[in-house]
Amino acid sequence: MKLQEGSLCAQHCLNNLLQGEYFTPVDLSSIAHQLDEEERMRMAEGGMASEEYRTTCVHPSLPMTNKSKVISNALRVWGLELILFNSPEYRRLMINPINEKAFICNYKEHWFTIRKLGQQWFNLNSLLTGPELISDTYLALFLAQLQQEGYSIFVIRGNLPECEAEQILGIMRVHQHQRPRLIGEDEAQTSVGYVCGKTMF
Template sequence: MSSNPKADENNKKIERSPYHERQRQGLCALHTLNCTFQDGAFTKKDLDNICFELSGKKWFNPHKNYSGFYDVNVIISALRKKSYSLIWFDRRKKISSINFSNVFSFVVNISTNFKLCWLVLKSYWSHWFSIRQIGDNYYNLDSKLTRPQQVQNITDFLQPYSINPNCHIFLVVSEDVEKEKSWLIDDESTTSD
């Protein structure tokens, strides 16, 4: 039995097809949050308001760009409004160090690089998507997919992202799980060399 009754309760509630939003504009962070909570929990206006709360600027806000791409600070603030936290997963640890039963959802961020002949330019654009357990199965809820894709093995699915230098894995956990650090299995053998 999980020590996170809130996550268990939310997983049990969902017996239908997973909620999924398709990509529009640069709103992948919005889609990620809504797929994480399996409803239309947030709107673009909600995230724009969070940006304003963070910086006080409506125009040229450092937490979003003109097409709506939102940075990690907006996702953190939105999750806090729902009593959840975002934990950055240290790639030096093995995926097997995660206590999956205490993780509400996973969020992956993939940065893109642009190639111009031999020159590789780092982009400030990146893509957010979530992976969530619904019932007994995990689903990739990437807004670039036409529909959610069932994940056969969550460890195998996350592994390539954990070693890709252009990717970051984040864990969405309840505030209690964050405080207790119970999202992590305390085992020295789970750290990579």
């Protein structure tokens, strides 16, 4: 799979989740290529003369693996799992979103992370000039709004790696007086935590 315009979003999404420079576009492309090869081998077992094999596997430039599988495999390295937020299995658990640790959101080619750091939630969307504070009371409404807009939302399960932001925000709370803007809304505005399209603490 060739990770094109969405590759940096996926990379930033993962690195914002983990709060470090853990993945490059090359890493994600390599995972995608490996998944594609595994898929081709599975299809070949069904016969190379099959229509599915001929239309999908004869054209290596056509991606077979969707990015959610790539992201899922990338997170598996860290012992983390993606669970679809609005799946019947998850809804049956009746878990309040504020009791989770993080979410990954996707719409078309855009991916971003919502993560709890310390006792507070942050929207770490790389299209913003900096992290956006989300109150506990607003989190469920924000997730519902994203779903209405067509986003797929995944819950992150497992232990996230330790990070400096978690340690700092574990002993102090952030107060945000002004929401970060979308990149490009105000070219003159700068924000601590925003570097080259990445939103990290």
